Amino acid sequence: MRLEKIRNNFFLRFLAAAGFFLLIWKPFSIAYMHIIVFFSDALSGIFYPYMDIMIIDGITKFQYSNITAQQLQFSVNDIDQIFLNIIVLLSLIFSSYRIDLKSRVKHAAIGIAILAAIHLFIINMYAYTTIWDYVLNQPAELSSELMTRTDTYFSKGMTDIYRKLLFNWNSWGWDVVPLLLWIPAGLIQFLPLAGTLKGKK
Secondary structure, three states, X not given: OOHHHHHOOHHHHHHHHHHHHHHOHHHHHHHHHHHHHHHHHHHHHHHOOOEEEEEEOOEEEEEEOOOXXXXXXXXXXXXXXXXXXXHHHHHHHHOOOOOOXXXXXXXXXXXXXXHXXXXXXXXXXXXXXXXXXXXXXXXXXXXXXXXXHHHHHOOHHXXXXXXXXHHHHHHHHHHHHHHHHHXXXXXXXXXXXXXXXXXXX
C-alpha cells in the first residue's frame, strides 16, 4: 500500500488517533472527572439537597444525609469508564481528514460539550439509584422503614425511570451517542461530493 493511501485511510487514521488519545487519557480523565463531579454536586445541591457528590483520595463518593441517623457514603470505582466514549468521538472527528482542522476542532468542542452534559446527568442518575440499591438490599423490616423516608427525598418513580435510562445507556447509548455526534462530520468525510463541498468553503 502506497504511503498516500495509508495517510488517507480513514480507518488507519482512526486506529492511530484512538491509540494516541488512550495514551493521554489518564491525566485527562482525572481532570475531567473533577470537573464533572464539581458540576454534578452543584446540580444535586439544587435538586437533591440531601445528597453530595465528591472526590476523596481520588475516589468518587456519593454521600446522603437524612436517610438514616448517620450519613451514608458509597464509593464509586472505575467511574472514568463512563467518559471513555470521548475517545471514540475525538478519534472519529480527527480521522475525518476531508474536513479542515479548524472545523474538526469546532466539531470536537461541540461534541465534548454535549457529552459532558450527558455525563453529568449520568453521574446524577447513578447517585440517585445508589441510595435505592442500598435501601432495597436491607432486611425487609428495615427496608420498609427506609423506603418511606427515602421516597420523600429521592422519588421511587423517578428512580425507576433513571434505571431504564441507565440500562439503555449501558446497552447502546454509550456507543451510539458519539456516532450520532460525529454524523455532521462523517457525512462530509464520506459523501461523494465531499471534495466539492470543501472547495466551496
